[in-house]
Amino acid sequence: MVQGSMMHMQSLCSSSVPLCVYGDLAGVSSAGGGRISSASLRSALCVSSPLVGVNKYGKRMGMRPQVQVPQRKSGLVYAKAEAVLGLEENKDGAVSVNGASPANPGVEGAQSQSMEIDLVTEAELKENGFRSTRRTKLICTIGPAxxxxxxxxxxxxxxxxxxxxxxxxxxxxxHTEVICNVRRLNSEKGYSVAIMMDTEGSEIHMGDFNGAPSVKAEDGEEWIFTVRKFGTLPEFTTIVNYDGFAEDVKVGDELVVDGGMVRFEVIEKVGPDVKCKCTDPGLLLPRANLTFWREGRLVRERNAMLPTISSKDWIDIDFGIAEGVDFIAISFVKTSEVIKHLKSYIQARSPNGSIGVFAKIESSDSLKNLEDIIRVSDGAMVARGDLGAQIPLEQVPSVQQAVVNLCRELNKPVIVASQLLESMIEFPTPTRAEVADVSEAVRQRADALMLSGESAMGLFPEKALSVLRTVSLRMESWCRENKQHASDRLPELSPALDDRISENICNSASQMANRLGVDAIFVYTRRGYMASLLSRCRPDCPIFAFTDTKMVRQRLNLQWGLIPFRLDFSGDMESNLRRTFALLKARGMMKKGDLVVAVSDISEADMLQSIQVRRIP
Ligand SMILES: Nc1ncnc2c1ncn2[C@@H]1O[C@H](COP(=O)(O)OP(=O)(O)OP(=O)(O)O)[C@@H](O)[C@H]1O
Ligand SMILES: CC(=O)C(=O)O
Ligand SMILES: [K+]
Ligand SMILES: [Mg+2]
Structure with missing residues (x-):
């Protein structure tokens, strides 16, 4: 398919067949980015023909004949506005970029506009080689910081x-503005950041503290917990959002804030006010979660009847659907029913959309119905913050491992969240214990790790992210070097024959890839199902997932080991393969001789599915 941008270029070069070549501009310019002349660019690309700069969205770039050059940042090359160069064909039609010389440059060139990968991944692929790309995906909570x-x-x-x-x-x-900012980054600059909305849920929490970011509660201080409404909150007072609070608590109960960051003991009830004494001092954060305990057990009276999705949550969900967010995470899921309900609600309102619904495992109820909940969800989050407030802390690590294992068995992506690098909210270096915790989640092969306060309101959001990145890379390569997962056994997913065929193909492809030591697995997939099956196998090599919609590509952002590309493809596997090889080679992401295992779920219905082993020509 010739895209609009290509036609635009054709009109620019109307007298001859245009060649569209992705040049690896990294070698062209000095550090710091900037603009270079078309003469030096031509010489770097070994062409003598005139250049027309067209960016990857089809816009002519800046002043002809100048081209924006990649910027160097933290050791990686980021093609800020990667140029797709329309090169007017010289007489013999031979154009070479980085040594690549496509057999049919006119056609390959036309198609190269239709392969999209986000520019950070592309830079990483080129800089470090695709074998060592990060497999664990990273999520950041966005906040004032x-x-x-x-x-x-x-x-x-x-x-x-x-x-x-x-x-x-x-x-x-x-929220609208943040979504808009992320979308703009994606569309204007070539990133591919997906958006996850996380609902508030209707568990009990405190109110705000007159706008203060936090308030200290000291040992022995007396505080009032109340359902009254105030214009300005008096000192030593906090609002509780649950009307039944004063009726439900008893003198002697323990109130646990944010899973134990601060504790109080109930000493007296006066009408709607509950007088408490601080027994474990600490910082009270606005809207901190609150649980209460009696004789060492979590009290779940009427508050357990609160709906998982509150009316406010439904309104937020409508907003998320309207904004086309990629994922919605549901807080305090208790049963699978609520997930089914939400999924059909979303389906009815955005039939063509596909918002991934993630169940947050953070209540004791969710643990009772764990398998049912995960089966009907599109993924799960081990939300250790609230989970640690509902079950004894020492049980959190084994629950984490169990949820990660179950998700992998059921082929659902899983996120490990909360306090991974908590100390980095204030300090630029993590504790050794935090590094060990991050490493453990990576070793368990969770799909994604999540930052909360570290990125939302911490002092070092970028540093925290960089710790997640480097620790993930290190642990992933250690696992490969030490064959940590050679004997993983996965149960069969589905009894339906078609599904079993796909599953067996992916399992075998992944095994072959490991045994042959291939460089990458390629999967061509419309809905992403086969990509997820391959990801589930956690193979040693990266998985290049080609899919034809932006929506599916964004969804694949959250799955272990997948490098998602958007590509217009045909039902003919051979032509898809040849085209992708040429494109990846021309863009410097793979090279001649690289060995690839390829599978696909897009072949014509009557074609046998196959596993191909190919060397890049
Ligand atoms: N949009 C925001 N605006 C202001 N502060 C935020 C925002 N998002 C997060 N924060 C701050 O970062 C902290 C950690 O974020 P996090 O998302 O983990 O929230 P949380 O309140 O602990 O609840 P949850 O259990 O839903 O994760 C919050 O307590 C809050 O102080
Ligand atoms: C992430 C979250 O909601 C939690 O840890 O409680
Ligand atoms: K939440
Ligand atoms: Mg929570």
């Missing part, structure tokens, strides 16, 4: 795959 466009871009450059918006905090206008 990271909501400005430049701050978001810094996170995108640092490897953020998904931006999370926590609907517990911030106004509608604020």
């Amino acid at each position: 990271t909501c400005a466009p430049e701050q978001l871009e810094a996170l995108a450059i640092g490897g953020m795959n998904v931006a999370r918006l926590n609907m517990c905090h911030g106004t509608r206008e604020w």
Whole structure:
């Protein structure tokens, strides 16, 4: 398919067949980026023909004949506005870029506009070689520390795959603006950051503290917990959002704030006010979660009847659907019913959309119905913050491992969240224990790791992200070197024959890839299903996932080991393969001789599915 941008270029070069070549501009210019002349660019690209700069969205770039040159940042090359060069064909039609000389440059060139990969991944592929790309995906909660466009871009450059918006905090206008900023980065600059909305849920929480970011509660201090409404909150008072609070608590109960960051003991009930004494001092954060305990057990009276999705959550969900967010994470899921309900609600309102619904595992109820919940969800999050407030802390690590294992068995992406690098909210270096915790989640092969306060309101969001990145890379390569997962066994997913065929093909492709030591697995997939099956196998090599919609490409952002590309493809595997090889080679992402295992779920219906092993020509 010839895209609009290509036609635009054709009109620029109307007298001859245009050649569209992705030049690896990294070698062309000095550090620091900037603009270079077309003469030096031609010489670097070994062509003598005139150049027409067209950016990858089809816009003519700047003043002809100048081309924006990549910027160097933290050791990686970022093609800020990667030029797709329309080269007017010289007489013999031979054009070479980085040594690549496509057999049919006119055609290959026309198609190269239709392969999209985000520019951070592309830079990483070129800089470090694709074998060592990061497999674990990274999510950052966006907050006051990271909501400005430049701050978001810094996170995108640092490897953020998904931006999370926590609907517990911030106004509608604020969320709209962040979504708009992320979308603009993606469309104007070539990033591919997906958006996850996280609902507030209706568990019990405190109110705000007259706008203060936090308030200290000291040992022995007396505080009032109340359902009264105030214009200005008096000192030593906090609002509780649950009307039944004063009736449900008893003198002697223990109130646990944010899973134990602060504790109080109930000493007296006076009408709607509950007088408490601080027994474990600490910082009270606005809207901190609150649980209460009696004789060492979590009290779940009427508050357990609160709906998982509150009316405010439904309104937020409508907003998320309207904005076309990629994922919605549901807080405090108790049963699979609520997920099914939400999925059909979304389906009815955005039939062509596909918002991934993630169940947050953070309540004791969710653990009782774990398998049912995960089966009906599109993925799960081990939300250790609230989970640690509902079950004894020492049980959190084994629950994490169990959820990660179950998700992998059921082929659902899983996120490990909360306090991964908590100390980095204040300090530029993580504790050794935090590094060990991050490493452990990577060793368990969770699909994604998530930053909360570290990126939302911490002092070092970019540093925290960079710690996640480097620790993930190190642990992933250690696991490969030490064959840590050679004997993983996965149960069969589905009894239906068609599904079993896909599953067996992916399992075998992945095994072959490991045994043959191939460089990459390629998968051509419309809905992303086969890509997820391959990701589930956690093979040693990266998985290049080609899909034809932007929506599916964004969804694949959250799955282990996948490098998502958007590509217009045909039902003919052979032509897809040949075209992708040429494009990847021309863009410097793979080279002649690289060995690839390829599978596909897009072949014509009557064609046998196959596994191909190919050397890049
Ligand atoms: N949009 C926001 N605006 C202001 N502060 C925010 C925002 N998002 C997060 N924060 C701050 O970062 C902290 C950690 O974020 P996080 O998303 O983990 O929230 P949380 O309140 O602990 O609840 P949850 O259990 O839903 O994760 C919050 O307590 C809050 O102080
Ligand atoms: C992420 C989240 O909601 C939690 O850890 O509680
Ligand atoms: K939340
Ligand atoms: Mg939570």
